[in-house]
Amino acid sequence: MSSLKEILTRRPVAATIRLTVPAGAARPAPPVGPALGQYRLNLMAFCKDFNARTQKYKPDIPMAVTITAFKDNTFEFTVKSPSVTWYLKKAAGIESGSSRPGHVIASTITLKHIYEIAKVKQSDPYCQYMSLEAICKSIIGTANTMGIKVQKELD
Amino acid sequence: MLMASLRNLLFRRVYTCSTTFYIPSLQLVRPTSALLPSLSTLGHFLPAPRISGQAKEWRCLSPLLASFSTSSEASTNEASASSYLSVRIRCRKDVADMLSDALLCFGASSASMDEPDDCDSTDEISINSIFTECQDVGACISNAAGSIGLKDMPSYVVTMGEHCDWIKKTQESFHPVKISEDLWIVPEWRTPPDAQATNIILNPGLAFGTGDHPTTKLCLVLLYSLIKGGEFFLDYGTGSGILGIAALKLGAALSVGVDVDPQAIRSALQNAALNNVGPQEMQLCLVDSMGNPLSAVGTTDGNVKGQSSHGIRLVAEKEKFDIVMANILLNPLMEMADHIVSYAKPGAVVGVSGILSEQLPQIEGRYMQFLEGMSVSEMDGWACLSGRKRITKYS
Numbered sequence: 001m002s003s004l005k006e007i008l009t010r011r012p013v014a015a016t017i018r019l020t021v022p023a024g025a026a027r028p029a030p031p032v033g034p035a036l037g038q039y040r041l042n043l044m045a046f047c048k049d050f051n052a053r054t055q056k057y058k059p060d061i062p063m064a065v066t067i068t069a070f071k072d073n074t075f076e077f078t079v080k081s082p083s084v085t086w087y088l089k090k091a092a093g094i095e096s097g098s099s100r101p102g103h104v105i106a107s108t109i110t111l112k113h114i115y116e117i118a119k120v121k122q123s124d125p126y127c128q129y130m131s132l133e134a135i136c137k138s139i140i141g142t143a144n145t146m147g148i149k150v151q152k153e154l155d
Numbered sequence: 156m157l158m159a160s161l162r163n164l165l166f167r168r169v170y171t172c173s174t175t176f177y178i179p180s181l182q183l184v185r186p187t188s189a190l191l192p193s194l195s196t197l198g199h200f201l202p203a204p205r206i207s208g209q210a211k212e213w214r215c216l217s218p219l220l221a222s223f224s225t226s227s228e229a230s231t232n233e234a235s236a237s238s239y240l241s242v243r244i245r246c247r248k249d250v251a252d253m254l255s256d257a258l259l260c261f262g263a264s265s266a267s268m269d270e271p272d273d274c275d276s277t278d279e280i281s282i283n284s285i286f287t288e289c290q291d292v293g294a295c296i297s298n299a300a301g302s303i304g305l306k307d308m309p310s311y312v313v314t315m316g317e318h319c320d321w322i323k324k325t326q327e328s329f330h331p332v333k334i335s336e337d338l339w340i341v342p343e344w345r346t347p348p349d350a351q352a353t354n355i356i357l358n359p360g361l362a363f364g365t366g367d368h369p370t371t372k373l374c375l376v377l378l379y380s381l382i383k384g385g386e387f388f389l390d391y392g393t394g395s396g397i398l399g400i401a402a403l404k405l406g407a408a409l410s411v412g413v414d415v416d417p418q419a420i421r422s423a424l425q426n427a428a429l430n431n432v433g434p435q436e437m438q439l440c441l442v443d444s445m446g447n448p449l450s451a452v453g454t455t456d457g458n459v460k461g462q463s464s465h466g467i468r469l470v471a472e473k474e475k476f477d478i479v480m481a482n483i484l485l486n487p488l489m490e491m492a493d494h495i496v497s498y499a500k501p502g503a504v505v506g507v508s509g510i511l512s513e514q515l516p517q518i519e520g521r522y523m524q525f526l527e528g529m530s531v532s533e534m535d536g537w538a539c540l541s542g543r544k545r546i547t548k549y550s
Contacts, residue, residue: 017267018255024484028325030318031264034239034285037321038267040328044365052511052537055485064259073328083260 011070015039020062023054039069046075053079062086081124084142087117098147106147114139114150238318239264240286244296244311248280250303257299258284285316329359332366334375338405340366340397343429353404356429357395362422364394370508373532373539374398374482377506381478382406389413389476389498391491392483392509396423399437400430402478411476412439413448444487446494473497482508489521496525501546508539515540 017035026032028043036043046067054063067077089095091113098106118135121127127135140150246254248271255266263284271280286292297308329342337352342365347354359365366372378398382388384406390399393412396419403410410432412423420439427437441449479499481488488495488507499505505526510518515531515538522529526542533539 013270015267015269017265018259019265020259024486030239030287031285033325034241034316034318034321035265035267037325038283040324042328042367043325044359044363045368048363048368048370048509051484052509052514055514059486085260 011072011074013068014071015069017067017069019065019067021050021065022060023057023063024051024059026050036067040073041067041069041075042073046077050077050079057081078125081120084117084121084139085146087120088139088143088146088148091117092148097145101145101147104147105149108149108151109143110151110153114143238288239316240288240290240292241314241316242284242286242292242296242311243314244282244284244309245279246282246305246309247278250305251280251282253303254299254305254309255282257302258282258295261295261298261302262286262290263295329365329367332372334366334372335379338375338379338401355397355400355404357397357426358422358429359395360418360422360425362395362416362419364397366397369534369537370482370539371397373534373537374480374506374508375401377532377539377541378402378405378478378480381504386477387475389479391479391481391495392487393423393439394419396426396437396439398480398482399423400426400432403432403436404430407478410437412437413442415442415444417441446491474500476500477503478506479503480506480508484509485514485517488518492521492525496522496544499544501544503544504541505544506539506541508537510538510540512536512538
């Protein structure tokens with residue numbers, strides 16, 4: 001629950017913006033430019049801030065950013081690691097999921113891949129309270145909807 | 156009346172056969188959003204709106220005429236760099252979050268939602284989504300809606316946006332910045348508040364360095380305290396050229412600006428011209444990510460690809476500069492530490508910034524072997540580290 005002070009000083013929100021930006025490579029150009037420019041936000045400040053905070057990730061992996069723009073032209077943002085589907089596609093080496101999940105298998109990956117993905121996802125803000133096992137189960141579920149089969153070992 | 160699932164199947168199959176079909180419940184009214192005043196409405200019926208160069212001429216005609224265009228357009232690929240597609244989608248409030256995320260997965264560049272006013276009693280909310288020009292908006296939206304289980308295709312309106320619109324909007328937010336008592340950074344389109352002070356006129360364009368970021372301020376304050384007159388200054392990662400120009404205005408003899416981005420070099424050239432800085436005083440050099448010079452330009456040469464052998468020679472000379480500053484990012488600072496410090500004379504001052512306070516220990520550890528007498532200044536969570544280059548080797 002937010003403290004009383006936070007509630008009293010909460011600034012009015014103008015908009016919520018969702019973007020995908022490659023880590024360490026934010027530039028005041030599309031996709032960042034038009035999306036933030038509309039709300040008169042300081043592009044340079046966002047790019048510098050975002051680049052500095054994503055230095056610890058491998059360069060150019062697409063990060064999901066959610067920016068909260070306030071009515072006084074200031075903003076805050078949170079950075080999330082790429083979606084589970086993106087990691088699964090990379091691990092399985094495919095471009096897109098299967099067109100008929102459940103019937104057609106697009107590719108296979110091993111439990112080790114799932115474990116690695118779960119470890120990265122654990123540092124995400126909304127996954128921190130989940131046990132590693134629970135995260136793995138959720139990733140396996142996503143893999144099933146994409147038509148990616150999970151095996152113990154690759155034969 | 157088709158069943159929802161059958162209809163979705165129909166969309167997908169029809170799309171793969173690439174025939175044209177109507178998108179039901181399409182809004183034909185001009186969007187009244189105050190955020191996009193200068194766009195024209197092109198209501199589209201086709202799933203693949205390939206807005207070609209012809210679209211530009213249509214804007215002069217009445218919007219009603221344009222909104223009934225159902226002919227397939229000739230695909231000319233010009234004008235793809237100067238415009239984008241802005242789509243306004245209406246959907247229910249409770250599915251808006253999921254739909255935004257789904258849109259991003261299926262190819263949108265961004266998805267923004269305006270915060271609804273409390274007095275707004277409708278159940279619906281608008282999502283503004285931006286796509287690159289050659290994308291298939293209809294297919295993306297239908298895939299996104301299908302993936303979260305929406306039965307109906309949400310209604311949407313496609314408009315064409317020009318990049319100059321948002322560029323102009325962001326420029327409006329630049330104001331003159333005061334660095335110290337007599338040093339101001341003023342955007343090109345505003346008048347300096349204090350005509351007596353040293354004013355640096357800037358037009359940053361799409362390059363980094365407007366003067367109001369804490370790291371730029373930290374570097375400028377450092378420069379202000381260091382420059383006595385006649386120094387050689389190297390700005391590694393020059394961006395808009397702000398540090399180089401500031402050094403010259405404060406009394407340095409020569410500034411060299413280095414960057415990996417050709418856009419930055421272009422921007423720095425422009426700004427040097429705005430501040431009446433000649434080619435003898437400021438040299439700019441484009442380098443690759445390992446620091447090897449690719450080309451160099453004098454400030455009278457507007458073309459980045461122009462060769463200036465004097466500039467490359469200057470940059471390639473080690474131990475030539477009295478002050479070296481690098482306001483970039485943590486990773487390049489760590490990798491190129493040797494390279495950056497090698498340009499400084501022994502005993503010269505080296506300053507690095509563009510790092511968060513939490514990244515400071517890493518930088519200190521890396522630069523400890525090169526610099527002595529290190530001092531740190533911090534502002535708003537950002538830090539600037541400076542020190543003198545060791546004359547004798549670190550043991």
